[in-house]
Amino acid sequence: DQQVKQNSPSLSVQEGRISILNCDYTNSMFDYFLWYKKYPAEGPTFLISISSIKDKNEDGRFTVFLNKSAKHLSLHIVPSQPGDSAVYFCAASVMGGTYKYIFGTGTRLKVLA
Amino acid sequence: KAGVTQTPRYLIKTRGQQVTLSCSPISGHRSVSWYQQTPGQGLQFLFEYFSETQRNKGNFPGRFSGRQFSNSRSEMNVSTLELGDSALYLCASSDEGMNTGELFFGEGSRLTVL
Numbered sequence: 001d002q003q004v005k006q007n008s009p010s011l012s013v014q015e016g017r018i019s020i021l022n023c024d025y026t027n028s029m030f031d032y033f034l035w036y037k038k039y040p041a042e043g044p045t046f047l048i049s050i051s052s053i054k055d056k057n058e059d060g061r062f063t064v065f066l067n068k069s070a071k072h073l074s075l076h077i078v079p080s081q082p083g084d085s086a087v088y089f090c091a092a093s094v095m096g097g098t099y100k101y102i103f104g105t106g107t108r109l110k111v112l113a
Numbered sequence: 114k115a116g117v118t119q120t121p122r123y124l125i126k127t128r129g130q131q132v133t134l135s136c137s138p139i140s141g142h143r144s145v146s147w148y149q150q151t152p153g154q155g156l157q158f159l160f161e162y163f164s165e166t167q168r169n170k171g172n173f174p175g176r177f178s179g180r181q182f183s184n185s186r187s188e189m190n191v192s193t194l195e196l197g198d199s200a201l202y203l204c205a206s207s208d209e210g211m212n213t214g215e216l217f218f219g220e221g222s223r224l225t226v227l
């Protein structure tokens with residue numbers, strides 16, 4: 001049972017355009033969400049997070065949107081740069097002092113120069 | 114501050130053998146989690162330790178086990194290896210004093226089972 005789903009395994013975007021990565025979840029108890037980026041041969045690195053009390057969080061070129069009623073979140077990267085080419089994972093958790101995150105299967109983003 | 118360190122980075126084993134992977138968290142972090150990454154499956158949660166106690170466990174068979182030491186270093190063990198255990202095993206540590214709940218990952222240990 002995949003509680004966090006990233007239905008697009010890959011995405012290609014032109015440099016300078018917007019990249020939109022999507023993530024759906026099924027467990028309504030999830031109240032904290034994160035996005036991670038992973039380059040080959042490296043561990044995932046944290047990008048941005050959002051708690052369920054918000055519907056938007058921005059950090060520079062990265063914005064995460066949360067639609068609780070649809071159980072959907074998205075990561076927007078504007079403008080996209082070739083260095084953004086990586087695998088992006090969304091993760092969800094029920095906060096409460098324990099760190100059990102459920103990750104999606106990832107979306108491979110390729111930004112074309 | 115040094116990051117999360119995992120050893121070994123690469124290893125090859127044969128079916129039926131066992132393997133032990135090690136993880137040193139960021140200094141001061143008391144929570145250590147382990148994940149398995151395989152193509153098409155994303156990161157699958159194995160278990161999480163805090164102050165030497167297992168707090169959370171994923172849906173993996175009993176062949177997968179772990180422990181945490183008093184200095185927060187953690188090990189995971191896989192016994193009776195199967196071909197399907199070939200994966201990248203990632204360790205992550207957390208500082209429970211942070212509000213972001215961010216996980217800090219190591220570079221992983223890539224296990225190949227022949």
